[in-house]
Amino acid sequence: MTPSDLELLQTYSQTGSETAFAELVNRHLPLVFSAAMRQVRSADLAQDVAQSVFTDLAKSAARLREGALVSAWLYQVTRRTAVDCIRRETRRQSREQTAFEMSQLHTNDGAWSQIEPLLDEGMESLDEQDRGAILLRYFENKNFQEVGSALGISDDAAQKRVSRAVERLRSYFTKRGVGVSASSVVLAISANAAPAVPSGLATVVTTSVLSSAALGTISTVATKKVLAATAVQKTIVATAVALAIGTGFYQTARSSQLQDELQLRQKQSRAFAAEQAALETNLAEGTRALSLASQELEQLRLQQIEFGTLHAEQDRLRAELADAKGGDQSVETDSRRLAAIAWIMRTKQLVQWMESHPEERIPELELIEESEWMDAAHDLLEEEDDFLAAAEMLRYSGRQAFAYALPDALNKYIKAHDEQLPLHLSELKPYADCSCITDEMLERYKLLRTGKAPGYGSKVGLVTEKAPIKGYSDRITISRQGWSSAPEAKVKQSSR
Structure with a gap:
């Protein structure tokens, strides 16, 4: 009788039977590979997706519930993994495009020339709160504390509102045939939207208004330079683990006269198969490691070229500014561009510093947007304390992004499992819209409650951090409706 999928998993x-797992792979690989191909449209990427999916199956073998349909589980995990793969490819292409745009900043004003005719209409299409957030942040160069104070919201809420407003403005441009990234929108607005005010205009306006006995005051807004965009270079992590599949052994009828000889041949066959599987595994891992190392070296080479280009552009603009005469509006434009390039370089320095200080990282940094890296590098990064403060801001943004993503996954899981809470956090991964959620992120959190979900209020905490992140004394607690933070001593685990 042919064993079922769950029996093979058990x-x-x-x-640790390799034969059992090999049978599962043979049964379901066509399903997984075809589903991956429909998503990623690349045989190489589809192979990577399939390998990752079956690796997840091996890790989750002991946790699948009785009665679970393995085909459905594999299909859902394949979709999530494929979306994650597409997202990584898209981000990589976006970073490369942004880096190219930045290196051409002194000669290429194409983005601004396309955005400028639509900017005021696009700003008008936003609601009052989003429009105010962009004006305060990028037209008047306010920090998030000042933006939040003006809008009557917290610093964190102000940061999210600014990011959301930029994305809506970018979507407005895209619908009208201007395809630009969010970081390009920020850069173009910051460098060009509020040009230098002609000398003496403030005096003329003030005199004219006062002489006409006009009531009220007119404030002039001074523009500053804000840069956005970064080529966030991420270190590629080697993840592939090849599963050695044991070869079959001869199955023949045995006679009592040949029993000893047959057992000896079987022992020799097993030893040979194990040695062959080990060699194939080592070869596959070595080939993949070499490929990843080559890609990483190429990225480092491109990064060095990019830094050299930015340094050269910075030196050129400084020289031009030193020779320029006062009152020339082109001097103001070059000043803004010089500041923009300096901000790009600070952002890259922050990325490199974080990569060389793994103790300052948390897995949730994979979830934050490029604009949040830009904001962390907004101020000068000269002393070690400056980098530590920027790292603290990134860590907070990362865990906040995780806390926003998890409640939806919780609700979907509970609905799909007859109002039952999960036994392990890893069971939520197939239900998360944000496919970047990884096992490493989930490892930092724990379940507070088990049992039937209706036994708890929708605002009752279900998941919490195992320990506070560096620089903070509170822990995030996540419920079905959202999340909150509390001092470590107030977070208690309970069960039903």
Whole structure:
């Protein structure tokens, strides 16, 4: 009788049987590979997706519930993994495009020339709160504390509102045939939207208004330079683990006269198969490691070229500014561009510093947007304390992004499992819209409650951090409706 999928999984989980797992792979690989191909449209990427999916199956073998349909589980995990793969590719292409735009900043004003005719209409299409957030942040160069104070919201809410407003403005441009990234929108607005005010205009306006006995005052807004965009270089992490599949052994009828000889041949066959599988595994891992190392070296080479280009452009603009005469509006434009390039370089320095200080990182940094890296590098990064403060801001943004993503996954899981809470956090991964949620992120959190979901209020905490992140004394607690933070001593675990 042919064993079922769950029986094969149970055998693999309890005994580590390679034969059982190989049977599962043979049964379901066509389903997984075809689903991956429809998503990623690349045979190489589809192979990577399939390998990752079956790796997840091996890790989750002992946790699948009785009665679970393995085909459905594999299909859902394949979709999530494929979306994650597409997202990584899209971000990589976006970063490369942004880097190219920045290196051409002194000669290429194409983005601004396309945005400028639509900017005021686009600003008008935003609601009052989003429009005010962009004006305060990028037209008047307010920090998030000042933006939040003006809008009557917290610093964190102000940061999210600014990011959301920029994305809506970018979507407005895209619908009208101007395809630009969010970081390009920020850069173009910051560098060009509020040009230098002609000398003496403030005096003329003030005199004219006062002489006409006009009531009220007119304030002039001084523009500053704000840069956005970064080529966030991420270190590629080697993840592939090849599963050695044991070869079959001869199955023949045995006679009592040949029993000893047959057992000896079987022992020799097993030793040979194990040696062959080990060699194939080592070869596959070595080939993949070499490929990843080559990609990483190429990225480092491009990064060095990009830094050299930015340094050269910075030196050129400084020289021009030193020779320029006062009152020339082109001097103001070059000043803004010089500041923009300096901000790009600070952002890259922050990325490199974070990569060389792994103790300052948390897995949730993978979830934050490029604009949040830009904001962390907004101020000068000269002393070690400056980098530590920027790292603290990034960590907070990362865990906040995770806390926003998890409640939806919780609700979807509970609905799909008859109002039952999960036993392990890893069970939520197939239900998360944000496919970037990884096992490493979930490892920092724990379940507070189990049992039937209706036994708890929708605002009752279900998931919390195992420990506060560096620089903070509170822990995030996540419920079905959202999240909150509380001092560590107030977070208690309970069960039903």
